[in-house]
Amino acid sequence: MGFECYRIGDLLLDAGTQEVTRNGVAVPVPRLSFKLLLSLARHAPNVVSTEQLELEVWSGLVVDRGTVNKRVLLLRRALSDGKAGEQDPYIAVVRGSGYRLIVPVERVLPSSGEAVAEETGEPNWWQRNAGFFRTVSYSLLGIVALLALYQGFQNADTDSITASPAGSAQALAPDAAVYSRTSIAVLPFVDLSDDGIHQYLGDGLAEEIINLLAGLEGL
CATH class of the missing domain: 1.20.58 (Methane Monooxygenase Hydroxylase; Chain G, domain 1)
Known part of the structure; x- marks a missing residue:
């Protein structure tokens, strides 16, 4: 069973190599910001609550809302294509609920970039x-x-x-x-x-x- 890979708008996220690329060019993303983007991609287009992010990004460690907001801000800056002053085209804040991706998201095959129609299997009992x-x-x-x-x-x-x-x-x-x-x-x-x-x-x-x-x- 291969690693997850998602196409997020014009970005490509590869969980196996832990890289984010845009048109083949690497986009530097800090480790926690990468985990945050991966969590949002997994649940897209649904809203991801702060509690769910604590579980998936911080491994269940309880963090304050300010820490989550700061991490979202850092992720936005990392994904920015240099057009300062424009509205963030990737992440939306749903007041009182959490965050969600507002660009098309699809799971693709690693390396090839081809879309995956549906999951090929379910996690086993141990997983x-x-x-x-x-x-x-x-x-x-x-x-x-x-x-x-x-x-x-x-x-x-x-x-x-x-x-x-x-x-x-x-x-x-x-x-x-x-x-x-x-x-x-x-x-x-x-x-x-x-x-x-x-x-x-x-x-x-x-x-x-x-x-x-x-x-x-x-x-």
Whole structure:
């Protein structure tokens, strides 16, 4: 299965070589701007929301709207053919919704530039659920990291008490454990799948981790 390639107006985007060309001449596009253009091409002519761009361009990292707007501006400048002052012929801002391409977009064969009539196949089961398995893997790694961090704090507290001189006020203070209590914040996990149908799993894992940590002494 080959890489994606799109004809966007007078531009040609090749996901395999990560290049954008106009009439055979390379158009320099920064990496994030390239991913943004690819995302817009995949969904053309539909509007792509800021949330969807966060998922596809920033790999699920939550960014503010100003960051997205700045990246769109940089992409517009990169695609500009030098005609300053004219309205951007490629990207439209749909207020309150997102962004979309306003030029004809068609998927073509890499290198040849010939249009593809329709998709030749569907992603397999592993590809469709890749985001699900990434979410589970990151969640398990997070649990292991939290438990290791907690164990480290416990060992540090034990060493501190053992090293204290017998009869010292610090060793005998009844509320010392209370004031040295460790706090850990557990944030919701992000579903990295394309359709977001596994978000419930991320929410459930976060809840389970909170319940697990709540039962540990010292937290």
